[in-house]
Amino acid sequence: MARVYPFRALRYNPSLVRLEDVVTQPYDKITPAMQQAYYQRSPYNLVRIILGLPELFDTEQNAGKDADIYTRAARDFQDWRKAGILSRESEPSIFAYSQRFSVPGKPDLVQERRGLIALGELYDYEQKVVFRHEQTLPKPKSDRLNLLRATRAHFGQIFMLYSDPGLSVESLLFQSTAAPDIEVTDEYEVTHRVWRVSDPAVINFVTTALEDKKLIIADGHHRYETALNYSHERAAQAATAPIERNADKLPQPPYPEAAVMMTFVNMDSEGLLILPAHRVVHGLKGFSPAAWLQRAQTYFEIEPLAGADPSEHLARLEATKDKTAFVAVTADGSSLLTAKPDAAAAILDKFSQRQRQLDVVQLHAVILEELLDLTAESIREQGNLRYLRDASEAIAQVQEHEADVAFLVKAVALDQLREVAFAGETMPPKSTDFFPKLLSGLTIYALD
Structure with a gap:
């Protein structure tokens, strides 16, 4: 039984602040540039509470003291309530x-x-x-x-x-x-x-x-x-x-x-x-695009793609329809990787049949873990991995040598999400990006 309740909400006082100046995107979607912009927008912008900027003397030893982002958040929250903000x-x-x-x-x-x-x-x-x-x-x-x-x-x-x-x-x-x-x-x-x-x-x-x-x-x-x-x-x-x-x-x-x-x-x-959440991998030791593609041929048909136009890459990816496929972008260029039927059966054997059909599961299991040797712990800790909505930004990070390889992916369908969730299973982190x-x-x- 899902229990739902009304509540006495706290809301910004429109006579004291302009709402456009104080609301934000969710904390995990706030980039450093957005964080700075929110700070400049208003002294009462919510970012100061949900994603405060660290200050000079912030340390773990100071946690719970004045020099601590969480304590400052609590202080600002109480002050804004007292002031009627x-x-x-x-x-x-x-x-x-x-x-x-x-x-x-x-x-x-x-x-x-x-x-x-x-x-x-x-x-x-x-x-x-x-x-x-x-x-x-x-x-x-x-x-x-x-x-x-x-x-x-x-x-x-x-x-x-x-x-x-x-x-x-x-x-x-x-x-x-x-x-x-x-x-x-x-x-x-x-x-x-x-x-x-x-x-x-x-x-x-x-x-x-x-x-x-x-x-x-x-x-x-x-x-x-x-x-x-x-x-x-x-x-x-x-x-x-x-x-x-x-x-x-x-x-x-x-x-x-x-x-x-x-x-x-x-x-x-x-x-x-x-929307899809594209993967950008960085910090790989001795990464060689040519050697990596050679290894990938065991599991994927590889088709070189001309140029680096994100819209063309995404259109080519969507054209793969019901096949498992990714666009891989390295410093040497871009390639469409289409999974060979049953080539990765041994790797995917630990997953249910419904999960094996998900591109994002094969991306993590076959490419990130098997071919790039990332550990499940490293992926959980985001040590070598970034998740980006914008395909252009993902490609740019590779071109500007901020990353070794980017993988453009197709979005998970709502029916797939529902089936996995109600079966009590989970997909890898950041598998979906609702917009x-x-x-x-x-x-x-x-x-x-």
Whole structure:
């Protein structure tokens, strides 16, 4: 049973700040250049809390003291609340959330994705209510847990998928013609609109409608697992605390840490877009493109590609249709690698049949681990690997000698993701890139 709750959100005060100046992309999508730009945009930009810049005396020994990014985040968060920059809603609410965007690479193709912002109860995966589809990395989880402990707040939403072919929830939430409470356009020209819904009858209908749903994490695996771990940390203490009931008898979590802020999106509705996450490998000792391609011939048909135009490379890759294929870019040029049937059967034997069909699984198992000798631990720690949405940037890093080889990949299909998740299996980290991202700072869930 998926338990969903309204909450008294903290929101930026529009009379004191301009929303465009303070909201951000999710922390793991903020590049160093974006981080600097956010800092310059406003002294109240959320980046100062969710991804603060280190200062001169920041060290592990100073953790928990003034010279510590997490302590500064907690201090700023409290100061902004006291100053009224952030103010809490007077009554529990849920929020209808619309994102209107042009598909990357296809500016004339405009789509809209609709969802619902609310609290969702945290479940261990073994309970088979919430399902993951990707493996997680230890460093991001440690970082997010430190921030959560310091601030006791969730600043962005976990992106959750559910199935509702009848579109009952969004039909109810988006029937109003009222102006949105929030409207902001981000740096990717995505227009985000949010409507607050506080009618107890609507809230009860929505929370009841979602009770029988199974949820798949689309984005936010690290933050979900961090929130789950923190919930377990606090469970014993919370069990002795009195539960406060709201006047309208609306559902609420058993204790604040038992839930996290989520955006629920119906996977049966329009507007869901998954982009590929290209792989860039760097720091390889003695890497020889010619020798590597020679080894790759055991498992792949190799076709040299002319030039280095990313759009042409991606078009050639998409033309492979149902075959497993990648474009490999090295300092010597580009090649289309198409998997030979059954050539890697021994390597892939440890995976289920459904996983063997996934390009990203073969990329990690056959190319990264077998042919480039990267260890599973090195991949988890991101020691030699970067994940990039932009194929042009991936190619440029090779051309500028910042990387040894880049692999352009096809996107994972939604049906593939659903099948893997509901089977209780996981794909490699960063296998999917849902576009657009959910903005951080539209609503905030403070645990205190």
